[in-house]
């Protein structure tokens with residue numbers, strides 16, 4: 064049996080189709096209802112409650128905690144304030160991305176790092192001669208994401224205080240029904256939202272409180288299928304789907320640098336030292352070979368492919384996670400590949416996240432994308448788009 | 461100060477309903493200087509959201525969107541301008557015996573449900589769905605097409621007829637026969653060929669009578685089944701459902717797109733006259749006396765209003781005036797909007813559940829629906845009406861204060877020409893009949909009501925200007941569709957007056973929040989090249 068999260072007693076009875084998937088060795092709901100539709104719309108329209116407990120979580124404390132993190136991640140941790148959260152990738156010595164996650168500064172010498180894959184050993188290797196304690200708190204910390212335009216009002220009711228002062232990528236602490244929680248204004252949806260971190264033994268009580276506070280506002284428990292669509296709209300990449308960790312890659316071509324993933328903004332070049340600094344700097348000088356971009360499939364051209372076969376256009380109802388070839392506008396040369404895609408019911412656009420050769424990466428560059436219709440590979444027109452596809456004001460407001 | 465202003469525009473659009481706004485947006489995008497003149501203080505016409513009671517937002521008239529053309533959503537970038545369409549998943553029909561019939565978003569769930577009623581129907585249901593899909597596919601190109609004139613030998617008309625003909629020739633024999641039946645039969649008879657479960661037929665045929673003065677046994681009503689199915693072939697595009705913020709949000713999004721393209725929108729600006737000179741349009745006069753000059757005037761009002769009220773007969777050919785007089789409008793629907801402090805508790809499915817996220821159809825039997833029509837035939841509102849109910853606040857919680865709800869009840873029949881005419885007492889009696897009929901299936905309804913807004917066809921006409929309150933600006937009867945809509949020879953958005961165009965629901969392809977008339981008219985105006 065795979066492991067279950069601290070919220071399983073609540074989530075299992077809700078799962079109408081027994082629709083589970085794996086995440087870091089745990090079972091989590093793909094969708095609770097038979098279709099993930101309503102869960103998706105809750106993210107954009109009311110509020111969605113997600114069990115994100117399978118994330119890896121490390122508590123890093125001690126006089127040199129910031130120094131350790133600054134060695135590991137590409138962003139400048141030393142300069143963050145207490146109460147701030149950073150999104151950041153981290154790299155190996157060659158500047159190839161290992162993983163990405165968030166660093167929350169809980170106190171002057173205390174941080175929480177989240178990641179998609181285990182990183183304890185890597186952190187330990189980097190901590191030599193530093194005064195720092197690294198603890199894997201993954202199992203004893205549960206996490207919930209509350210995402211959507213009504214997330215704030217619901218959470219305010221649950222913690223019984225105003226949260227307007229908690230800005231985007233900041234944190235605060237509070238109590239829900241007498242249980243201590245840390246609240247970060249973060250999430251994986253690109254919407255207004257919070258993540259709530261608590262002791263695993265308090266998770267059920269917090270879930271119940273949020274559902275109760277949220278019911279008048281249309282809160283909906285939400286699984287991973289809906290989240291996957293939201294994160295594509297938000298242009299957020301996913302390890303093992305959009306890129307391969309350099310720890311897992313078998314050949315160099317499978318690896319990516321932060322610049323190849325268009326994460327330039329996360330690299331603090333002025334930091335004295337961090338893993339991969341020199342190679343990434345050199346890469347910045349010559350310019351990266353690849354870029355990670357949004358690619359929108361042209362509707363009319365897609366529709367034509369279907370109409371020519373006497374069919375109404377069919378679109379994926381879920382996000383896909385396969386590699387799909389991209390060609391130049393003339394369809395001659397393959398110049399990249401999309402790694403995630405979905406039809407956005409919100410934007411009414413067919414969106415993909417893709418790796419393209421750098422010279423094809425500027426917005427509106429015309430491309431072609433492979434589409435398989437009736438067992439045959441065909442091409443539809445597509446174009447490069449700026450990420451994120453969807454970026455509502457409320458996310459930061 | 462009256463009559464003092466004289467402004468010039470390339471085009472004046474009369475009426476800020478969704479079609480007028482779509483038309484203005486397309487014209488503005490083509491570089492025309494356009495103004496939309498709307499009589500009311502809000503845009504939207506029959507697609508408006510209004511806060512009738514503080515905190516409670518009603519989609520006052522239209523309440524779901526199913527036909528809005530995907531090309532318009534794309535061209536005008538409506539999602540960027542605020543359009544968001546949320547899913548409306550299911551339909552349940554409560555029955556007199558305490559049971560119900562449901563169709564759900566999930567195919568297996570629907571099949572299991574139908575099997576409870578009839579194994580045969582459960583199987584027929586899929587086949588029927590596929591047939592309707594084929595029919596809709598065949599008819600769909602027509603929605604995006606300017607109707608050709610079958611009596612004309614002009615090359616464009618011949619090409620159009622050819623395309624039209626090809627569409628039908630491409631149908632298999634069985635499909636062609638089915639289409640012919642759809643065009644001629646009553647929805648009841650058509651459905652009898654498919655299903656045996658009475659409540660299923662009642663619910664399906666009810667969707668075929670929406671907005672018409674026909675009963676489920678009136679020949680020709682089957683076509684409306686198809687009209688409503690049309691939205692479903694854009695299934696993949698997901699344009700079917702409930703607009704966040706109510707149907708007014710659709711109009712607002714289109715208005716935003718029009719403004720972004722440079723169109724001007726004037727509210728509280730009723731037009732009193734369309735001015736012409738020597739068979740050419742010259743502009744409009746507003747009720748306040750302002751005159752606007754333009755070589756193009758586009759009216760989104762129904763033809764009776766446009767040609768019989770805003771123009772004088774001597775400006776139009778006699779024959780045309782006769783055709784417009786004959787154009788059948790006949791309102792048959794009313795609307796009741798409720799503010800609730802709790803949701804109705806249906807005896808057939810107690811408590812709050814998934815069914816509140818979909819439609820509730822009050823169509824328990826064929827007989828019920830037919831009897832409802834009988835009342836109307838003899839000039840009364842239905843004492844036990846057919847109703848199509850949705851709960852917008854369940855789908856979009858921001859439609860009502862937290863924990864409270866709004867309920868939209870579309871009601872048929874409420875004839876516009878009710879015996880003795882509509883008055884306040886009849887309105888209340890109509891409202892009471894609606895609540896009584898709901899109470900049969902949801903006994904807590906009366907106590908749940910905080911506020912009730914009752915709209916008779918007369919009210920619909922008074923507020924929106926829709927003649928006789930007909931929701932489609934004229935019936936979707938075969939004799940007034942396609943190249944006959946609204947009048948033979950004048951289906952191409954043009955009129956006998958040069959420079960005067962029409963773009964409302966009274967034009968091809970007909971009513972509903974579709975926008976097709978607005979868009980196609982703009983295309984024709986550009987084609988004519990008048991400026």
Ligand SMILES: Cc1cc2nc3c(=O)[nH]c(=O)nc-3n(C[C@H](O)[C@H](O)[C@H](O)COP(=O)(O)OP(=O)(O)OC[C@H]3O[C@@H](n4cnc5c(N)ncnc54)[C@H](O)[C@@H]3O)c2cc1C
Pocket residue numbers: 474475476477478479480497498499500503504505506507520521522523524525526527729730731732760761793794795870920923924925926929930931932933963964965966971972973974
């Ligand atoms: C009760 C009801 C329920 C309905 N339900 C649905 C539904 O659920 N789904 C659906 O798709 N369709 C529905 N419909 C039909 C749909 O709403 C209409 O077909 C559509 O909105 C008509 O749009 P339009 O732009 O063609 O005309 P209108 O919306 O009628 O717009 C005409 C505009 O012109 C303005 N006007 C009138 N006279 C003047 C004047 N002299 N000067 C200036 N302006 C003027 C009016 O105020 C109005 O804004 C419903 C209609 C009604 C009435």
